[in-house]
Amino acid sequence: MVILEAPYPLPHSLPSCQHSLFEVLYVFSKDPFGPPPTHSPFLWPHYHRKSLFICPESTLLTSVSSFHSFPQVSLISSPPRTPYLDPGIFFPQVCHNAAAQGCDPPSPTGLQATQESPHVYTREEVRSHSSPETRIWVTLGCEVFDVTEFVDLHPGGPSKLMLAAGGPLEPFWALYAVHNQPHVREMLAQYKIGELSPEDKVTSTLKTSDPYIDDPVRHPALKVNSQRPFNAEPPPELLTENYITPNPIFFTRNHLPVPNLDPETYRLHVVGPPGGQSLCLSLDDLYKFPKHEITVTLQCAGNRRSEMTQFKEVRGLEWNIGAISTARWAGARLCDVLAKAGHQLCETEAHVCFEGLDSDPTGTAYGASIPLARAMDPEAEVLLAYEMNGQPLPRDHGFPVRVVVPGVVGARHVKWLGKVSVEPEESYSHWQRRDYKGFSPSVDWDTVDFDSAPSIQELPVQSAITEPKDGETVQSGEVTIKGYAWSGGGRAVVRVDVSLDGGLTWHVAELDGEEQRPRKAWAWRLWQLQAPVPAGRKELNIVCKAVDDSYNVQPDTVAPIWNLRGVLSNAWHRVHVHVAP
Structure with a gap:
């Protein structure tokens, strides 16, 4: 990396620039200076050596002034490695006279081109940086990164990133394909502090220790939202065929x-x-417990998330309308x-936790919980299921045993x-605790408090x-419209209204499906409407909305229910459909 070194005191200010971000490398010629100012927002893994970071211009201007008292600081800038920075930004023009109103460049004789070599660390050194006190380092391939400042910003939560503290990222990145995206690599590059020593460089185990190598074969009709881990939904035209x-096409x-x-060695504790x-x-x-069978619809909390994304960006898999399916489940209550095991209802609040x-x-295993009152209620019909549609559970759906909690979000069906x-x-x-919660549309990732929501x-x-x-x-003539409707908590769908003109006028659809007991309507209703196409119409804006037996009804737009x-x-x-002439 070619750099320009300016061996003069760090300035109080920098010239204004049309670019909002800078990439800067600080090198201190004295070792050490003592601890840097506590209000510095920069990364200082080895402040007596170097620190590479990207920061907003306003932050840079504010913080540079706090370091001017260090007389032997060399300010070095490098061509930025991120696409939103102009690689032509260098700092030989930096003003070094704090009292000057103008900003005259220093003499060219005060500048020299040098070649900066990356700092080299051993794996033992990396392992010693595994806490906020020692700073948090990780490796990817042969590169070393200090991610201390990023831990609290990690989308999966700080605890997930801390699993890799002091070691390689590969085993964890292999679990989630989202990491293999250019923007993720670019984000990580901001935190690079050096490279592994030659004797510690090893080939990535990403391919040789692929944790998904033994995943089952899936049906080709499924629309895949994520391969690793596997998440997929049936196409709409197949979803309500039965x-x-x-x-094979139950959403995964x-x-x-x-x-x-x-199954021979399986044990449930x-x-x-x-x-x-x-x-x-x-x-x-x-199998020795009384066998109980029920028809239950499972729906992911993120079903139809793609429609929220169209309104405003959210985090999560881009589910269409197919993250919902219905099966006949059998197992022990x-x-x-x-x-x-000796459990009974108690007066104090308690929860049944599943791993x-x-x-x-x-x-670290997937886990969830439901209130003990629901678990102990025979009328709630919570199952430890071992059959799905008359067959042993498929591997993708929990073989040999899974929890089925009728009327409850799929995330609790461990x-x-x-x-x-x-x-x-x-x-x-x-x-x-840190996922599958709803928030106000005004809450963003800077203000969200997961403890504040149930x-x-x-x-x-x-x-849908x-x-x-x-x-x-x-x-033209007549149009047939089909769909599904469901409500949680055992509430039965009592009506589905369908409009061909965006909600100005309505038709009541015909409902189909099993008859279900009041307050125990665990399964969906399929619906259908045959309606005449208004004469002369070239387009139809078809809309549906369901009403349950508590007279809950769907909101008309995404805006008031959007959440991060x-x-x-x-x-x-x-x-929206077109009408043939």
Whole structure:
């Protein structure tokens, strides 16, 4: 990297520049100066050596003035490596007379071109930087990064990034394909502080230790939102072809690699209460409990997130309308198993916590919880399911045992179930405490407080149009419109209204599906409407909205329900179609 060194005192100010960001390398010629000012926003992993960072111009101007008292500072700038910076920005023009009103460049004789070599660290040095006190270093390939200032900004939460502290990122990046994006690499490049020593450079294990190598084969009709971990939904035209969704096209929501479990050695651990009996259950043991069967619709909290993204950017998988499916589930009732272990309802609040056997390289498993009152209620029909549509659970859907919580968001239906316990508080899992929560449209990632919002349990009323598709051309005369409707908490859908003109006039659709008991409507209703196409119309703006038995109805637009995670998206579903002449 070619740099220009200016061996003169650091200036009080810098000339104004049309560019909003600078990339600067500070090198101190004295070692050490003592600790840098505490209000410095810059990265100082080795402030007596060098610090590479990108910062706003206003921040640079403010902070540079705080360092002018260090007389032997060399200010060096390098060609920026990020696409939003002009590679022509250098600092030989820097003003070095704090009292001067103007900004005259220093004499050319005071500048010299040099070649800066990256600092070299051993893996042992990297391992010693694994906490905020020692600063947090990580490696990727042969490069070393100080990510101390980024930990609290990590989209997955600080705890996830801290798993890699003092070591390589590869095992964790391999879990989430989103890391393999150019903008992520560019973001990480801002925190580079050096390279690994030659003897510590090793080939990345990303390919040789691929945690997804044993994932099951999936149906080609599924629309994939993420390969690693695998997340996919059926196309709309297949979603409502059957009331019961066939196993191969049931939407798939995975957070981690799919475990390959041996049914012969599988054990479910159920922690008993104080003085009670903990259970270690094989599949055969579960089969001995009374078998219970129910039809239940599962919906991801992020279903229809893509519509929120169209309004304003959110974080999460771009689900269309297919992150919802219905199956016939069979297994042991959770209340029977908990009772066998000695649990009973208590006056104080308690939660049943579930842990899956899917985990990351550190052993951190997916987890979630539901209130004990729901788990112990026979009428809630919570299952430890081992069958799906009359067959053993497919691997993608939790083989050999998963939780099925009727009327509750899919995130609580823990798959590959390994442990059940009753705790005074809800699960401390990231996915319970730091995800799957709704917030005001005014909350952003700078102001969000996850502790201020309850975890999503029951979902709001929902409906969507599966036929015709957006942009399709329909025949004049009569149009057939199909879709689904569902509401959480066992609330039955009592009506679906459909409009062909964006909501000015309405038709009532015909509902189809199983008859369900009041307050136990765990499954969706499919609906259909055949309506005449108004004469002379060239386009139709088709809209649907559902009403449940509590007279909850969907909001008409996304704006008032938008949230930074894109969950709970249930505005009127809209499809624009053309009418054939």
